[in-house]
Amino acid sequence: MRSFSTVDLLRDLKTVTHAAAKAPVAITQHRKPRFVLMAVEDFEKLQGGNPDPRRAYRIEETPPELAKLIAKGLDKITGSKDTTDK
Helix, strand or coil: CEEEEHHHHHHCHHHHHHHHHHCCEEEEECCEEEEEECCHHHHHHHHHCCCCCCCCCCHHHCCHHHHHHHHHHHHHHHCCCCCCCC
16 A cells, blocks of 8 residues: 655645545555545445455344355255255
């Protein structure tokens, strides 16, 4: 991830925003990352896109499409018939 200081942001907004349009950038303050600037499309993907494969869900929170994939995999492993498509 590219990094810009808050001073860079104030001095050259155009360069920082162009970089953020391509990929999220870190904005540092006192040499420490403090903020992330990204395109709205990237933010929306984070908010409502496909479930993160690294995320853990409680049973009642599991998205239906992910639950279906898990059930198919378990059925394949156990040799059971797949009943999730019915």
